[in-house]
Amino acid sequence: MSRRKFLKQSSCLAMGLLTYPMYSSAFSFSKTEDIIVGHNSHKYKVNLNWGQLNSLKTPVNDCHEMVQDSKGRIVLLTNHIKNNVIIYDKSGTLLETWGTEYPGAHGLTLVKENGTDFLLITDYERHQIIKTTIDGKVVFTLDFPSETGKYSTKEEFKPTETTVVENGDFYVADGYGKQHILHYNHKGELLNIFGGQGTGNRQFLNAHGICYDDRDKQNPSLLISARELNQLKRFSLKGEFLETINVPGALICRPVIHKKDIYFAVLRSKNSLRSNSGFILIMNENNEVISCPGATAPSYKNDNLEELYQTIRLFQHPHDVCIDDDENMYVAQWNSGQTYPIKLMRV
Template sequence: MERRKFIQQSTVFTASFFIAKDLLAKNDGPIYGHNGMKYRMDNKWGKLDPQNHPVNNCHEMVQDSKGRIIMLTDETKNNILIYDTAGKLLDFWGHDFPGGHGLTLVNENGTEFLFITDIVKHQVYKTTLDGRILMTIDVPVETGVYKDAKEFVPTETIVDTNGDIFIADGYGAQYITHYDRNGKLLNYFGGRGDGDEHFDNAHGIVIDRRQKRPSLLVTDRTRHCFKRFGLDGKLQDIIVLPGACVCRPVIKDQHLYAAVLMSIDMQHPGTGFTTILDKHNKVVSNIGGTEPVYKSGVLQPMSQAEKIFVHPHDVCVDSDDNLYVAQWASGKVYPYKFTRV
C-alpha cells in the first residue's frame, strides 16, 4: 500500500511539473514592442506536421465569430488551415487556389463568408466557411482598362455593410474596382501612375470606420504609405510611413495594424517587422522594428531592429488583442502568435 501511494504521489508530482514547465515556457518568450503596446512572442504557436498540413506562403489570417483563426496559404494540399487560439488545428480545406493571397471575413446578417483572391487564377471568390464557392469575380473588362485576364492580379478585398465589394488589384494594373453585392461593377479608380491618386503597389484595402464618415484605406506598399479615399474613390489624405513597405491595413477598435514586408525599400529582403498606429494614425509600436520617433511631428524612417521575421505579410488581431503574424517567402514557417502583455 505504501508503494502504491508513493507511485500515485510521484505520478501527480511529475504531471504537475510538466504542466507547470509548459505554462512557464509559454510565458517565457521574448517581448517586443513599444509604448505600452508590447507582446510576448511564440514562434511555435501554429506549427504543424508539414507532411500532413504543409504551407508554402502564409498569406493572410482572420478570426471568425467562433474565435477560430482562419489562415490562407497558396499550398493546394490545404489552402485553408483553421486553428483555435491555442494553436490547435481544428479543420482544413481547399485545393483550388494556387495563388491564394487575400482573405477577408464578411458577416451578412449573422452568417459569415470568406472572400479569397487568387493571383494565379486572376479571380476573386466568395465562399462559405467550409469552402463552398458562391460567387466568382473575373477580370473587369467592362472598365475598358483591362485587355487580358492576366492584367488583373487581385490581392485584397473589403466588403461594406451594404454588401458592396471593393477589390485591390495590387499586382496588376493597380485599380480599385467597386461592385455591388451581386458583382455588378459600379466604379473604379486609381490605376498605375505617379500622381498621389494613383498606385504602384495597391496591396491591401480596408474600410476605416474610426472617423464619423467611413473611408477606404489603401496600401501603396512600394511608396511606404496608406492612401485614404472616400467610398466614391476621391483621394482625401496620405499616411506616410518612411521605410515601411506595408501590407494590408488591419483595424481593431482604434488601432491600425500592418505587416511590413521589408524595411528601407523593396530591395532589402528579409527586413520585415510589424507596425501599430493609434487612432490619430501615429505609429506607437513596432514589433521587431525600431522604436517610432517623431521630430517636429514628422515620423522618422523605420527599419528592422531584431531578426524575428523574414517577410511578414499579414497581422490578425484576435478578440483579446493578441496578434498572429503570417509570413511570405520565409522558409515555409507557420504563423507566430504575439500575446499582449
C-alpha cells in the same frame, strides 16, 4: 512593384548585388527564451510554437493572410494547394482544412451576412475573386473586369485584397495588376473603378492592401496601401482622394483596423541590407505610429516619422496580422521558408 520584380530584387539583395547602409544591428534569439517586442502601450510576448503542424500532412507555402471568424477561430490562407485554408483555435490546435484550387491565394476577408460567415479570396494566378462559405463551398467567382475597358486580357488582372463595407458592397485592390480599385455591390456587380498605376495622389505603386475604416462613423473611408511609395492613401467610398499618410522605410501590406488602431505587417524595411527583414507597425487614430514590434521605436522629428528599421531577427517577410478578441496578434509570413504563423501575446 510586381510580385516578380519584388522576388528579383529580394534575390539580388540576398546575393549582395544591391547594397544599402545598415542603420541598426539586428540580433537573433533562442526559441526557448521569452522575448518581449513592441513599444509603449502595445507590447507582446513572442510565441514561436503556436500553430506548428506536421508539414507532411498539413503543409504551407506562403502564409498570406489571417482572419478570426464569428466562432473565434483563426483562419489562415496559404497558397499551398494541398490545403489552402487552415483553421485553428486560438491555442493553435488544428480544427480543419480545405481548398486545393487556389494556387495564387493571396487576400482573405471575412464577410458576415445575416449571422453567417463567408470568405472573399483573391487569387492572382487565377485572376479572380472567389466568394466561399466558411467551409469552402463556392458562392460565386468574379473574372477580370473587361467591361471597364481598362483590361485587355485576364492576365492583366491580379487582385491582392478585398474589403467589405456595412451595406455588403466590397472593394478589390488590383495590387499585382494595373493598380485599380474596383467597387462591387454584394451581388458582384461592378459599380465604380478608380486609381491606376502612378505616383500621383489618386494613383498607386503596388496597391497591395485595402480596408474599410469606420472609426469615424460619420465619415467612413477606405485605407489603401501604396506599398512601393511607403504610403497609405485614404479615399472616400466614392473613390475621391482624401489624404496620404507617409510611413518612411516601410513596405506596408494590408491595413487592419482593430478598435481605434491600425495594424500593418511591414514586408521589408526599405533600406535593409537583409532581404528577409520585416516588422509590425501599429498606428493610432491620429495616424501616429505608437509601436513597432521587431523594429526601432517610433520617433518623430518636426512632426515627421523618422525612418523605421528591423532590430530583431524575428520576422521574415511578415505579410498580414490578425488581432483576436483577447488583443493577441497572429502574424502570417510570405516567402519565409514555409513557416507557420507567429503568435504575439499582448502584455
